[in-house]
Amino acid sequence: MELVLHGAPLSPYVRKVRVTLALKHVACTLDPIDPWRQAVRLRELNPIGRIPVLEVDGRPLCESSVICHYLDEVYPEPPLLPAEPWARARARWFERYADTELGPLLTFAVFGQRVIRPLLGQPVDEAQVRAAIDERLPPLLDWLEAELGDRDWLVGAGPTLADLAFATHTVNYGYGGEALDPTRHPRLCALAARTLATLPFAALLAEEAAVMDKVRARLARP
Template identity: 40%
Template sequence: MSIKLYGAALSPFVRKTRVALALKGIEFEAVHIDPNDPPEGYEKISPMKRIPALEVDGQFLADSAAICAWMDKIQPEPALYPSDAMEMGQVIWLERFIDYDLAMRCTFAVFRNRIVMRLLGKDCDEEKVQHALSTTIPPLFVYLEKTLKDREFLVGESMTVADIALASQMVNFRHAGEQVDPATYPNLSAHIERMHALPPFAQAIKNESGFVQKVLG
């Protein structure tokens, strides 16, 4: 089976799939795609020209959730989704909440302005960053903090794709110079620290941090 993962290292969605692939021991070829300048014909792989996309023996998947669901079928262990029906639904909800609602604030409002805009030679809209940090992000952190109360993982007794998705978004938050306040959100902060200590995350953070520091100058 030939597997290619199309994407860029700093994308939280690409990182999410890379970490999941690594945890499952699935070998793949990484193919760099600049989301701001995708190559001609990339729409045949990813119709909306987004990353990540996965190619498996000439067939394609163009969404991180779809890719993670696929890998859970071909390599069931360690499981990314619970067998319990209610817990499965909760994981699907949380993955969606993190990939859309949390990502919109932490990655697209904060990380994109502070890091990506500089890569593009444009100015950071710090007003937009501060609005996210003070207004739109805290309620989401409060929800996650309550979800993690007395828990090691977001759902059930083992790590799921929801935990991986959350930790991946928080890498970008970290790259942008922010962190979850452990005094205000102790459960969420501890969860992120545990996840980022996992070898696939620790290696990704180490590899990416040097590049981010160059961007920041």
């Protein structure tokens, strides 16, 4: 099976797929496409123009969750979703919560505003950034903190896509110059650190550090 992943290394959704591939030791070529500057080419792969897209023997598959679930079925070891139906559904729900509720704030409202918009020559709305950090995000994180309770992982006894989907957005929050509040959300801080240390993030984050160095240098130029 020939796999090509179309996506930019700093995207949390692309990272989610790359960690899944690394965990399962699946070889895949990365096509580093920029969703904004190469929008026309991307739309040939994905009608809604978003990364990641995984090409499987020339056939495009869109949406990080769809891609990760597919990979988990085709390469079942080690599993990233529990087998038991209720636990599996819970993991999918937390994954959805991270992708569609936390991602727009942790990633788009902070990293998107402070990093991506300036790179595209667009103005930063710092009031919107502060509203996300101070008002919109805390209640969503409060809920997840309570759901996690005193367990190590969101579902079951080991890391699942739920933890991966959460942790990947905390990386972009960091690139946006922010960190989760260890006083208000100590369990989520620990979960993010545990997930980054347990799943194969390290090599990807090292690669991304070089990209972020270049981005910061470009943003520092007048």
